[in-house]
Amino acid sequence: MSRFGEVDDQYDPHALEQRVFDYWDDVDAYEQTVEHRSDGDSFFFVDGPPYTSGSAHMGTTWNKSLKDVYIRFLRMQGYDVTDRPGYDMHGLPIETRVEERLGFENKKDIEEFGEDEFIRECKEYADEQLEGLQSDFQDFGVWMDWDDPYRTVEPEYMEAAWWGFSKAAERGLVEKGHRSISQCPRCETAIANNEVEYEDVEDPSIYVKFDLQDREGSVVVWTTTPWTIPANTFVAVDPDLTYQGVRAEREGEEEVIYVAEDCVEGVLKEGRYDDYEVLETLTGEEMVGWEYEHPLAEEVPDHVDVDDALQIYDAEYVEADRTGLVHSAPGHGEEDFERGRELGLPIFCPVAGDGVYTDQAGTYEGQFVKEADEEIIADLEDNGAMLSSGTVHHSYGHCWRCDTGIVQIVTDQWFITITDVKDELLDNIEDSEWHPQWARDNRFRDFVEEAPDWNVSRQRYWGIPLPVWTPEDRDDDEDMIVISDREELVERVDQEIEYDSVDLHKDTVDELTITEDGKTYTRVPDVFDVWLDSSVASWGTLNYPSDDSRFDELWPADLILEAHDQTRGWFWSQLGMGTAALGESPYQEVLMHGHALMPDGRAMSKSKDILIDPHEAIDRHGRDVMRLFLLSNNPQGDDMRFSWDGMQTMEDNLRTLWNVFRFPLPYMRLDGFDPQETTLDEVDTNLELIDEWVLARLQSTKAEMTEAFEDYRQDKALEALLEFVVEDVSRFYVQAVRERMWEEEDSASKEAAYATIYRVLRETVALLAPYAPFVSDEIYGTLTGGAEHDTVHMCDWPDVEEYWVDDQLEEDVAFLRAIEEAGANARQQAGRKLRWPVPRVVVAADDERVAEAVERHTDLLEDRLNAREIELVSAENRWEELRYSAEADMSELGPAFGGRAGQVMNALNEARIDEPDLEALEAAVADVLEEGESIEESMVSFVTETPDDIAGTAFSLDGDDRGVAYVDASLTADIESEGYAREVIRRVQEMRKDLDLDVEERIVLEVEIDDDRVASLVEDREDLIREEVRADDLRTVEDGHRKEWDVDGVAMEIALEPVAAAEASD
RNA sequence: GGGCCAAUAGCUCAAUUAGGUUGAGCGCCACUCUGAUAAGGUGGAGGCUCUCGGUUCAAAUCCGAGUUGGCCCA
Incomplete structure (x- = not known):
C-alpha cells in the first residue's frame, strides 16, 4: 500500500476485508507475526477443542473471537503464544450421525457393516465437519495455527490419553466396578x-400398595x-x-394404608377414597424393619427374596412428596444402588444393555x-396392588445424541476413582485463578465436591480404545496391564506391528x-468416554509424550478460555485428569464467558431454528463489526444478548474512525508530509495546546x-x-484542527498538527488491531506505506509515554468542553443559533482550576461559542445579577435531621434568596426547623438562578458542578449584521453544493433582500461574504442558479453562477 | 426439585468493590450545524432500580422470601 494513498470515501467492510485477506496471503502476515515473536517469553494457551459436528454458531464465534483478541494482545505485548487450535472428533454424536447416514438402527447393523469400515466412515465424517469449522474460524479473521491443528483422532493425540490414563493407573486410580449407570x-x-x-414427557404415574407381612394393611409407594x-x-x-x-x-x-402424614389427603384423593380415619401416627424410624410382600x-x-430384603429401611433420599415412601431398586437407580450396597442387599438388575x-x-x-x-x-391391577394409575408430565433423562429415553441399570464399567483424590482436587482448584472468581469458589468447587468417580468406559466403536489388557481367565482390574504409549505397545504385544502404522483405533x-x-492377556473392548479425550489437551496439544521437547518448558497451560457450560465439562475433566495423572491442575488461569442468547434473551437452539447465524451477521455488517460487537460484551460469566442495534452502533463507530482517518490524507499527500522526517520530537516546540491535549488523552487511553x-x-x-x-479525536480534535490543515502555505502549526494526528492514528490502529484486524491493517498500511512492518499485528502494544502524560491539561480541556456544551445549551435556551455571534459569554467558575482553564483558553472558547467576549467571574467574586437557591446534601442532612431529612431537603430546594449565605437560607426555611436546629455549611451548596435576558447552564465534571456558563443574547446592529451575513453565506454554500462546484471555483453572486434594514446590514459585511463564498463579483446574475429563501421571516433571493460561465455569456 | 449467576430508561449496560436526591451510549421526537456530509451539535420524552418483607435517619446497593431468565445438576 502506498503511503497516504486514495482510500474509499465510504467505509466498505466487504471490499476492505477481502482486500486484507488477499494482502495477508501475499505477505504471509500470520506467519511473519508468529516468527516476529518467536524469541519472546512463551505463553502457553490451550484451545478448548470444539466438537466436530455442525458448523460454527454464534457462541463458538464469540469464543474464538475472544481467544483471538487475547492472543493478538499477548503477541503485541511480546509473548510467543502457542495457538494450536484443536478439534474434538471422537464419540457418540459422530457415531449416531454416521449411523443415520448409513441408515443403521442399532449395534447389530454396525457389526454386520464391519467395525473397521464403520470407524473409517466416522473419521471421514469428522474430517468433513472439521473442514467446515476451520474455514468458518478463518473467515472470522481468527489467527491460529490452522495448518497444524491438534486432532483427537491422531495417534500422537490418542497416546496422550493412553499416557494420562496409565499414569492414573500407576497411582492406583483405575478400577473396574459394578455401578449404577445411565x-x-x-x-x-x-x-x-x-x-x-x-x-418433558408423559409417563405413567402409579401408586402401588405393598402388602405388609406382620400387620394389617400396606405401604404405598409412587413411581413413574x-x-x-x-x-x-x-x-x-x-x-x-x-x-x-x-x-x-x-x-x-x-x-x-400407611403414608406420610402430609401425604394422606393427597393419596386418598388420588385413590378416590370416600372417607378415612387415622389409626396411628408414628415416625419413619418406627417403621424400619417392617416386612412386605413383593407385588409381582x-x-x-427370581425377584430378590433374601432375608434382609423386602423390608422398610431409612434413606436420605426420601422426601415428604407423593407418599413419603420410596420404592427402591438398587439395580435401577444410583441412590438406590448406593443405599442397597450399604445395607448389603443384592443388586438385582433383570435388564440387559439394550433395555430388554x-x-x-x-x-x-x-x-x-x-x-x-x-x-x-x-x-398390578389384577393383584389388587394398584391404588391408582394415571399419567404425569415430568422431565425425564434422554440420550443427548439419539434422544432415546435412558434406563438406569447396573453394569461393569471402568472408572477413574477421582473420589480417592478429592482433597487433592480441591487443593488444586486453589492453584488456578478464575475470571470471574465466583465461578471457581462457588460453582466449580461445589461441583468438584459432589463429583462421583468418573466412568470412562463406553461400549462403542469411535473413540480411543481403553489401553487395558486383562488375563483371559479374569476380566477385572486385579491383574491388568495398562499400556502407556505406542512404543510400549509395539514392544509388549505378541504380534509383529510397526510403530508408524499403528493407528490406535479399535x-x-x-x-x-x-x-x-x-x-x-486380551484387550478390554471398550473405548473411552469422549470427555477423556479433551481432558488431556494440555499435553496432547504438545504431542506429549511422543514429542517431549516442550512439555517441561510450557506445561501447565497459562490460560484457557471457554463458556460456563464447561465448568462441568472441560474445566472439570482437565482438572480431574491432570490431578489423577500428574497431581496438578493443568491450567493456571481460566477466563469463563457466557452463552450467546437471542436478542429477546432466549437461548439459541439450532434444532429449534432459534439462532443468529454468524454468516448473516458478516453479510450485513462485516467481520470487524461483528467482532467489535462480540468483544464489547463483558467476557466474565455473563451471557451476551445478540443485538442488531448493537452491531449497527459498532459499524457507526468504525465509520467515524474511517472518516477521521481519511480526513487528513489529502492534505498530507499534497504537502508531502513524511512521518519519518516530521516526527513529534521534531515539531515539539510548535505543538499547540490542543495537540498536547490529544496526545495526553492518548496516553490515558492506553493506560x-x-x-x-x-x-x-x-x-x-x-x-x-x-x-x-x-x-476526543473525531468530535473535538479534528473539529479544532481542521482550519490548520486547510492552510495552503507551509506552516509550523500545520506540520505539528500532521505529526500529532499521525501519531494518534498510528497508535489507535495498533490499539484497535486485536479487535478489528482487517480495518486496522488497511489503515496501518495506508499510514505507513510499508515503512514499518508488513502488518499492524506485528506491532508492539503501545506503551504509555510519560513525556506526553498531562493530567492537568486533560482536566483543563474537560472543563472547556463542559463549558462549551453548557454554552451551547444556554444559547439554545436563549434562542440564538450558533451562526449568530453573541456579545458576551459569562463564565462563573466555582473554583480556581476552572478559572485557570478559562483564562488559558479564552480564544478557543470565544471561537467555539461564537462570542465576542468571554467574561470570567472567579470563585471569590459573585456576579451581582444573580439570585440563589440551595441544594441539599443528603449525606449530611440524614445524620443531622434523621426522619425529617426529606422534609428539610424539600424546603431547601424551594428556597430563593438574594445572597448565598447561611443566615438568609435559614430564614427562608425557618418553618421546618425545630428548636436548636441549624443549617450547616456542609449541608448545602448554593445554586445560581438565571436572570432574565440571559440564559445560563451549569457545567459539571464527573458529576460535580463546577460553574455556570451564561450567554448574553442581546442584539446590536453589529451582531445582526454578521448574523444575517452568515445566513447568506450558508445559503450560498448550499447552492454551490447544488451546482457541485469545486471548493476553489470562483463565482458571481446576486443577493436581493426586500427588507431595507436587513439589506443594509448585509451590505455592511459584503467583504466577509465575498471571501467566504469565493465571489469575485457582486452583481446581477442572468442565467445562474436562483433560489428564494425565507430567513426567519425575511425574504431573500440569491442567484449565482461560476465566473467562467458568466464571462462566456457576457 | 437443588446449586450458581443475572434482573436498573424502548435496547445494551454503568453507578467509584463495606448504603447518601440514579447515569451513559444507542434508538425515538424536535431543533440546529454544514469545507469529515450515508457525518456533527443541542434539547426533550422515557425509571414505583422485578415483587414482597426486614435492617437503617437513609437501600438499586445489605439481609430474608418469592418471580422471571440463563447455565449446570437431579
Missing part, C-alpha cells in the same frame, strides 16, 4: 450424567417407572418424618422395558494380545486499556478506545 438402550452404551438431557417394580428390593422412609396408618373406605370396602412375586419368581428384560424378569423376559409398563400395570488394537509369565486487558476485561478496554476515537 444407559442408552439404543446406543447400547453407558453415557455420562452430563450427556443426559432432560425433556413401572418397569422397575420387578427389581424392587426395599422401601425407604425418612426416619424423622411423621407417618400415619389410616383406615380408608372406598365403595363400601375398607383397607389400611408370582410374575417374577432378561430371563430373570420372569414373564416379562424379552420385552423392552418401556413397552412392558402396560402389562406390569395390568398385572480395529487396529482389538486383536492384539500380550503374553507374559505364561499368561495371555486504561492495558489495565482493563490485563484484568480480562477487553470490553472495558474497547469502550475506552472507542470513546477516545469518537468523543
